[in-house]
Amino acid sequence: MKIEEFTLERIQSLYENTVEYNLSDSGVHPYSLRELLTPSEQRALLDVELGYGWTNGKVSLREAIARLYPGRDADNVIVTNGSAEANFLLVMSLLEPGDELVVFVPNYLQILGWARAIGVNVKQVLLREELGWTPDLDDVRKVVSTKTKMMTICHPNNPTGSLLSRETMDGLVAIARENDVYLHADEVYKGAELESQEPPSFADLYEKAIVTSGLSKALALPGLRIGWLVGPAAEIYASWQSKDYTSITTSAVSEFVAEIVVQPAKRQEILARSKRILRENLAVLSAWVEKNSDLFSFVPPKAGGMAFLRYSMDINSTTLIHRLREERSIMLLPGDVYGLDKYIRIGIGAPAEHLQAGLERLAGFVRSELR
Known part of the structure; x- marks a missing residue:
């Protein structure tokens, strides 16, 4: 390879x-950490045992993350070493040589690179600058075929900072559902909207959506190296199988802090x-x-x-x-x-x-x- x-x-x-x-x-x-944690939380951090945890993420942390996505539970979540590992597990567990992947570009191109490396046929849909760096849905319909297994988008977008309208989000979901394909969304910038309310996650809109997120971008905590995938339980379990061959677990210290950060009030403060x-x-x-x-x-x-x-x-x-x-x-x-x-x-x-x-x-x- x-x-x-x-x-x-x-x-x-x-x-x-x-x-x-x-x-x-x-x-x-x-x-x-001094800025982020209260004095009592800092003291509690010193008592964290530095052993192995759950290989798919601490149960209480997965439950807390799941509560960010209505209707999901801990079985719909896997905790990873940053969103980069989440993207890697997504590719290695759900895509096979000869599959077809539709990538919206410009984009953070990690998934595209891994997919090509394992023999996936990658097709691109250009985000249009004249549309505020968003896609024309007709362009998407022209590219998706009976061979397409997944579409992947970065939303909010890296590098342009663009946001999709709810109409466009619903349009992408409709195309994915009509063609029975996975819709993956990298949502690590979600929550950092500058003038509008935080949009729904694609995981809230589509039963075959799989979402990458984490603490590195909107939540300003890249050094914790905590990310996650949220999606259908069977697909998340498949990604867990792949994780056994990669990093095994995330840091016990990072998981302790992450569980504090993803609580609704603390998340909104950040x-x-x-x-x-x-x-x-x-x-x-x-x-x-x-x-x-x-x-x-x-x-x-x-x-x-x-x-x-x-x-x-x-x-x-x-x-x-x-x-x-x-x-x-x-x-x-x-x-x-x-x-x-x-x-x-x-x-x-x-x-x-x-x-x-x-x-x-x-x-x-x-x-x-x-x-």
Whole structure:
């Protein structure tokens, strides 16, 4: 089996910790445990036994996660080491060589890469910028066939921050149901909507939906490495079978903290912080784009910790981000990693002063070096 390079993760892992201004992250500035936990919770954490737990996740944690999805119970949930492991288990347990997978792009391309590696036939549906980076349902109908086993979408979207209307969500569910295919949704940015109410999960709308989520993005806790899959019990059990061959269990410490975080009141407290940070930073970025509108434009994100900017300079996006890194110590992500040159992804979840300083350096570079 030959696995193609996951270029997005390779670029970030190589360089994000080597620059002065890292604007490549898509999540919200993380908590410390001292900020997150009450004094009594901190004391209780010290008594957690560091043994093996349940290989599919602590029962009480799975029950707490299940309560976020009406009508689900612990058997509909598996806890994983981050949403990345959840995506891996999804592919390895539900897709076979020769199956057909429909991927909405741009997207976080982990699932696409794994699927191709095991011999899955991948078809792509382009999200349309003129539709606010959402799909045209006619495009979806043209691609789905009798061979299609699953559709997968990132919602809210990485890298554009777009949100689907309820009408479009219902339209995707109708197409999936009509063709009896799985509908997978990566929902790690769900809850970080900037101007609208949190939408339903696809797991709430369709009996064959499978959802990836976790604590890393909207909930600003990537260091805990807690993710999950939610879906039909039989498919979740199949993913558990695969997990026995991977990480076995998640961290007992992380599960203790996660169970606190997913309680409704605590979750809403964290999401309120995330939305405040993202709204303030989107205002900063929007003002900067307007000031530099001869060089940059974008569809403002509606959710999540990033924005996808189009630029007008005559330079390849990967070349651009490496020059910025080497010459100005700024880290961005190139549109190339999503298959879209002449775009860059900028994170808006960092502290405001960090974002402002990085944007100033970016503007200075493009005006002095690329004009």
